[in-house]
Amino acid sequence: MPMNYEEAIKYIKSTNSNGMVLGLERITNLLHYVGNPHKKLKFVHVAGTNGKGSTVSFLSHILESSSLKVGVYSSPALTDFTEIIKVNNKCISKEDVVKLTTLLQVAIKQMEKDELDLPTEFEITTVMSFLYFLSMDCDICLLEVGLGGLLDSTNVIDTCELAILTSISFDHVRVLGNTLTEIAKHKCGIIKDGVDVLTCDQDNEVLEVIEQEVRRKKARLHYSELPVGLKADSISLDGQTFTMNGMGTLKINLAGDYQIYNAALAISAAHILREKGYKGITTETIRQGLINCKWPCRFECISKKPVIVVDGGHNAKGIDVLVSSIYKHFKDKKIVFIMGVLADKDYMHMLNKVTPLAKEFVCITPPNPRALDAGNLSEIISKEYKLKAVPKDSLEEAVDYVLANTTDKDIIVAFGSLYYVGLIKNIFINRLKK
Structure with missing residues (x-):
């Protein structure tokens, strides 16, 4: 067969x-x-x-x-x-x-x-x-x-x-x-x-x-x-x-x-x-x-109201250029971040760079065996940086939480492992169609 x-x-x-x-x-x-x-x-x-x-x-x-x-x-x-x-x-x-x-x-x-x-x-x-x-x-x-x-x-x-x-x-x-x-x-x-x-x-x-x-x-x-x-x-x-x-x-x-x-x-x-x-x-x-040329999930804006950007920045240099782009486009505005990374990445460097820009974090576990657990990531953010960090069990729950707790004036940036940003992009698009 x-x-x-x-x-x-x-x-x-x-x-x-x-x-x-x-x-x-x-x-x-x-x-x-x-x-x-x-x-x-x-x-x-x-x-x-x-x-x-x-x-x-x-x-x-x-x-x-x-x-x-x-x-x-x-x-x-x-x-x-x-x-x-x-x-x-x-x-x-x-x-x-x-x-x-x-x-x-x-x-x-x-x-x-x-x-x-x-x-x-x-x-x-x-x-x-x-x-x-x-x-x-x-x-x-x-x-x-x-x-x-x-x-x-x-x-x-x-x-x-x-x-x-x-x-x-x-x-x-x-x-x-x-x-x-x-x-x-x-x-x-x-x-x-x-x-x-x-x-x-x-x-x-x-x-x-x-x-x-x-x-x-x-x-x-x-x-x-x-x-x-x-x-x-x-x-x-x-x-x-x-x-x-x-x-x-x-x-x-x-x-x-x-x-x-x-x-x-x-x-x-x-x-x-x-x-x-x-x-x-x-x-x-x-x-x-x-x-x-189209290349998805590289500082890609998928919505204007609210502004939603997805980016596959998943290492130190990638985060540096992500932060540079955020400053250039959004200046002093605070960002709602959705973050998911692999455990073998330098995620502390990432957090040191993005936390000064953050209003809140929603943490997810990328669908990869090497992923850093969302609960562990949120605990690090809340303890080390004194910021609100909410872990979610699925990408769908993360998207629903963010859309329910933001307004059209907010800026949402989902970043981290490419193993999840493409998936979360599609979930956002489908939710916003409803």
Whole structure:
């Protein structure tokens, strides 16, 4: 009996029991059993701590506007598994997920018979993306690193058209190391011999590692172009405009003040790819791609009355830019925060940053085994910061509580783990329709 979509997802999730183990041996073996599809594709590889997803989204829209067929592998999904694999910004179909899962299941059973270590969930989905991109005859594929770079499953590729290093800061310190140098070394693992490498403004300690690895691999280092004046020309909750030398005024529909830097990084990537032979990329296709770009849950305003913003800020640097955006848009107004984080994140740094802006907290437990319990989070907030903090047992209860206890003049910001902000966004939207 053929499996259905729900059974396919259940099978993929069941491989979580294999654990999250860095390394390339398992995925290399799995790729061998399915014909090494990655060797027939062209890639842009993107690593970094923050800005990966937004940069990939900007670049994919630019390339699509340039008449290219563009595959994107980016995680985690906000609401449905299909979101992690896209071609021309259209999610993989559930039918294709079933078909590819069936093929991969056969390969994994053979690996088991051959007494090989079995692949993890992320390794399976990475191989699924390669198979799908090949079947769709993609011109170029954008790969977002899952964790680190050097030993991440996506680093199984032999080479790439361009390696992009977005902002690198502290995250996943238990796995990647507790210094910026150690973390940067992992991220720089995506730099292959002789490739083009693009990076942005980085801490000096990080930049030293990047430059050293570029020299070692005889690669070519490029630095991102920057907006004129290093700031937006105009901002609103619906988007912003900024100026780039030689391109005039550009518009994006993302509100976070850091997004102009992500857009500039994507523009620089597009210019490099054009020089490498992707001639369909023009100033006009870049302009149009930026306008077309949508990237949910990154300082996304989903309601004006009351103002409701959802943001996937889940580490120290992410919270810094969230707070900067809040100050820019809401100045001295107090915020009702909905907060849910993973226990292995630096949530005390997050609280130190957001509590001065807070009117009240509603705490939830993200649907993830690594989540910090809502009760524990609310206890920390009330004891350490003397602020009202209400724990809720479900996302629905959190939304209902907030809507019942705020007015149209309030500002609500839901932030933290991407494992919950996409879900809570949809709950808010459905409640506000009633």
